[in-house]
Amino acid sequence: MFKEIEQKKIYLQILEQIKDNIIEGNLKSGDRLPSERQWAEQLGVSRATIREAVRALEMIGLVRCQQGEGNFIAVDYEDTLTQPLTIMFWLSKAKISQIQELRRALETESAKLAAKHMTPERYEKIEKICRAIETETDESIRAELDKRFHYEIAIASENIMIKNVLLSSASLIEALIKDIRIAILDDPHRGPLIDQQHHIILQAFQNHDPLKAAMAMSQHMDLIDDFVSQLEPDD
Amino acid sequence: MFKEIEQKKIYLQILEQIKDNIIEGNLKSGDRLPSERQWAEQLGVSRATIREAVRALEMIGLVRCQQGEGNFIAVDYEDTLTQPLTIMFWLSKAKISQIQELRRALETESAKLAAKHMTPERYEKIEKICRAIETETDESIRAELDKRFHYEIAIASENIMIKNVLLSSASLIEALIKDIRIAILDDPHRGPLIDQQHHIILQAFQNHDPLKAAMAMSQHMDLIDDFVSQLEPDD
DNA sequence: ACAGGTTGGTGGTCAGACCACTGACCAATA
DNA sequence: TATTGGTCAGTGGTCTGACCACCAACCTGT
Numbered sequence: 001m002f003k004e005i006e007q008k009k010i011y012l013q014i015l016e017q018i019k020d021n022i023i024e025g026n027l028k029s030g031d032r033l034p035s036e037r038q039w040a041e042q043l044g045v046s047r048a049t050i051r052e053a054v055r056a057l058e059m060i061g062l063v064r065c066q067q068g069e070g071n072f073i074a075v076d077y078e079d080t081l082t083q084p085l086t087i088m089f090w091l092s093k094a095k096i097s098q099i100q101e102l103r104r105a106l107e108t109e110s111a112k113l114a115a116k117h118m119t120p121e122r123y124e125k126i127e128k129i130c131r132a133i134e135t136e137t138d139e140s141i142r143a144e145l146d147k148r149f150h151y152e153i154a155i156a157s158e159n160i161m162i163k164n165v166l167l168s169s170a171s172l173i174e175a176l177i178k179d180i181r182i183a184i185l186d187d188p189h190r191g192p193l194i195d196q197q198h199h200i201i202l203q204a205f206q207n208h209d210p211l212k213a214a215m216a217m218s219q220h221m222d223l224i225d226d227f228v229s230q231l232e233p234d235d
Numbered sequence: 236m237f238k239e240i241e242q243k244k245i246y247l248q249i250l251e252q253i254k255d256n257i258i259e260g261n262l263k264s265g266d267r268l269p270s271e272r273q274w275a276e277q278l279g280v281s282r283a284t285i286r287e288a289v290r291a292l293e294m295i296g297l298v299r300c301q302q303g304e305g306n307f308i309a310v311d312y313e314d315t316l317t318q319p320l321t322i323m324f325w326l327s328k329a330k331i332s333q334i335q336e337l338r339r340a341l342e343t344e345s346a347k348l349a350a351k352h353m354t355p356e357r358y359e360k361i362e363k364i365c366r367a368i369e370t371e372t373d374e375s376i377r378a379e380l381d382k383r384f385h386y387e388i389a390i391a392s393e394n395i396m397i398k399n400v401l402l403s404s405a406s407l408i409e410a411l412i413k414d415i416r417i418a419i420l421d422d423p424h425r426g427p428l429i430d431q432q433h434h435i436i437l438q439a440f441q442n443h444d445p446l447k448a449a450m451a452m453s454q455h456m457d458l459i460d461d462f463v464s465q466l467e468p469d470d
Numbered sequence: 471a472c473a474g475g476t477t478g479g480t481g482g483t484c485a486g487a488c489c490a491c492t493g494a495c496c497a498a499t500a
Numbered sequence: 501t502a503t504t505g506g507t508c509a510g511t512g513g514t515c516t517g518a519c520c521a522c523c524a525a526c527c528t529g530t
Contacts, residue, residue, distance in 0.1 A: 007490095009513080011290060019325050035480060046515040048283055051481085052290040055246060059291035060319040062326065067481045068522035080323045081316065084295045088315045088399055090254050091297065098396045101344065105397065109340030160327045161320075161337045165400060244482080270511060281484040286512085302512045303492035 010045055011053035018057070022073070033063070033071040059083060081168040089172060096176055099169050100228045104221040106166040107150065108214045111201060113157035115213035118205045122156045126205065130198045143181035149198065156205075177228070184227050194223065245280055246288035253292070257308070268298070268306040294318060316403040324407060331411055334404050335463045339456040341401040342385065343449045346436060348392035350448035353440045357391045361440065365433050378416035384433065391440075412466070419462050429458065 021027040033039065036054070040047040054071055057063035061080040064072045074080075089099065114122075129152060133145045150170065154163040174180055184190060197220045204213035256262040268274065271289070275282040289306055292298040296315040299307045309315075324334065349357075364387065368380045385405065389398040409415055419425060432455045439448035 015322075019322070022326055023328075037480085048286075048516085049514060051283075052287060052513095054481090055287040056290045056294035059294050060322055062322060065481065066523090068479080068524080070480060077323050077326050080319050080326075084315050084319045085396075087250075087254070087295055087297060088312050089396065091257055091312050091315075092395045092399070093258075094395050098394045101348065101394050102341075102396045102400060105340045105344030106337075109336065113336065159333045159336050160329050161324065161333045161404075162340065164323060164327070165320075165337060169396075272511085283485090284483060287482095289512090300512065301492085302490070303510080305492095305511060 010049050011056055014043070014050070014053040015057065018062075027073060029073055029077075030075045031073045033073065035070060078164055078167055081164055082171055085165075085168045085172055086175070096173065096232050097225070097228050099173055099176075100221075100225060103166065103169045103173060104218065104225070106162055106169065107221055108217045110154050110157040110159070110162055110166055111204075111217035112210040112214040113159055113162070114153045115205050115208055115210040117158045118156060118208060122152065123202075123205055126152045126156070127202055130195075130202055133198065134195050139182050139186050143179070146181050146194075153201075177231070180224075180227070184224060190223060194220075197223075245284050246291055249278070249285070249288035250292065253297075262308055264308055265310045266308045268308065270305060313399055313402050314406075316399055317406055320400075320403045320407055321410070331408065331467050332460070332463050334408050334411075335456075335460060338401065338404045338408060339453065339460070341397055341404065342388075342456055343452045345389050345392040345394070345397055345401055346439075346452035347445040347449040348394055348397070349388045350440050350443055350445040352393045353391060353443060357387065358437075358440055361387050361391070362437055365430075365437055368433065369430050374417050374421050377420050378414070381416050381420060381429075388436075412463070415459075415462070419459060425458060429455075432458075 018027065033054075034042065036047050036050050040050045043050070054063055054065065058065055061077065061083060062074055064074050066072065088094075126149065129145055129149045133142055133149065136142045136145060147170075151167070154166050157163060177183075184194075197216060200216040201213055201220065204210075204216055253262065268289075269277065271282050271285050275285045278285070289298055289300065293300055296312065296318060297309055299309050301307070323329075361384065364380055364384045368377055368384065371377045371380060382405075386402070389401050392398060412418075420429065432451060435451040436448055436455065439445075439451055
């Protein structure tokens with residue numbers, strides 16, 4: 001008979017407005033938001049309310065706050081999920097191996113899509129990184145290159161959702177196991193094997209063979225699985 | 236020589252405290268937080284600051300705020316990612332097919348892990364849902380059962396990270412395409428095919444065959460892929 | 471031309487106030 | 501007695517106005 005009257009919290013309304021403005025193109029990465037005082041006046045709300053909205057937006061990585069300078073739309077949304085994912089990890093008392101399984105799922109799908117959409121330019125870029133890994137001797141640089149290898153594949157997947165979730169989970173793992181890449185790359189048993197696996201993945205890319213790329217990446221992930229389960233035995 | 240002095244924003248310090256308290260077991264799902272006034276006094280900060288922290292926590296689904304009642308730790312963290320994922324989707328102007336690809340990656344891995352860890356009790360539960368789907372005629376109930384089918388598999392995967400990301404992306408898709416399940420299930424061509432696919436998945440579970448489960452689920456996802464790409468043609 | 475301080479604007483925090491809402495208690499009523 | 505409706509204390513939601521720390525840009529005297 002009577003409709004329920006529902007008053008959305010103001011900060012959610014502000015979020016809506018920002019979303020709409022971004023979709024319409026009025027607001028884009030790096031843009032500066034109105035100053036809090038000015039904005040509050042425009043919207044007819046108090047500064048405290050604006051600040052609550054800004055705080056919520058900052059939490060999910062959409063807004064970057066710089067004291068004395070202003071509030072800005074984030075330059076990229078890659079880290080939008082890192083914070084929430086980290087929280088979720090702690091709260092649900094998950095184990096590192098579970099994130100690794102998550103990463104495996106995304107990494108293989110990412111490789112699959114990358115093989116599907118691979119372009120000569122991107123292939124060359126990734127292959128160059130691969131070659132650099134083989135010749136580099138400094139372990140921390142090798143680790144950095146390995147990171148870029150996966151990063152470029154994620155880009156080449158042309159799926160921004162997978163890319164972002166993948167990067168977030170990867171950085172969560174790295175935050176939990178400091179220098180995990182170095183530890184894995186540096187093992188003399190694994191080193192050559194990794195280079196070989198990289199080559200198989202590359203080859204799958206070159207042949208636009210999604211299935212083979214996925215399988216190769218999955219085997220590549222096995223290495224990391226082993227490493228993780230080794231330092232985090234099953235209960 | 237000298238370390239940079241960094242004054243973390245207060246709301247981040249509060250987040251840290253909550254995290255620690257949860258990890259130590261002092262704070263658990265559904266628990267009530269101190270009232271804002273009381274809490275502010277305890278921590279020696281103003282209520283506005285407390286509120287900014289609460290707002291940030293609410294945004295990522297960790298805290299539920301009920302006017303006149305109090306602030307509570309969320310009963311589950313399943314929705315921790317839904318909001319950020321939704322924002323990310325809008326901001327990066329992603330396409331629905333990209334979320335679907337994300338979901339595919341997680342759904343197949345979820346099935347794989349579920350087959351690995353399947354117990355008789357869980358199998359029975361899932362099989363029961365499957366049978367109910369076949370006999371049910373009301374399409375909206377069928378859709379609800381289908382949702383539970385996937386939900387139980389996610390639970391059976393025993394990977395809470397994958398489960399939560401999966402559920403978030405699934406609910407994002409459903410938010411974007413209202414009644415997508417009904418639309419897919421209701422197609423007379425697809426109906427029997429779906430039941431058949433469910434059976435294959437079940438069988439893989441029964442045989443503890445991760446690979447087969449993953450493949451079956453992947454084929455199951457093909458159906459949804461088709462549906463999505465049909466109403467969202469490539470650019 | 472330049473090193474110095476000044477100044478206006480920004481976000482960060484605070485204190486105190488009022489409103490809307492909830493739940494529990496209690497009195498009046500049928 | 502059982503139900504209704506009011507009261508009240510406590511909660512989150514919002515507002516106001518103030519002060520601080522910080523930054524960038526503009527002076528200003530050398």
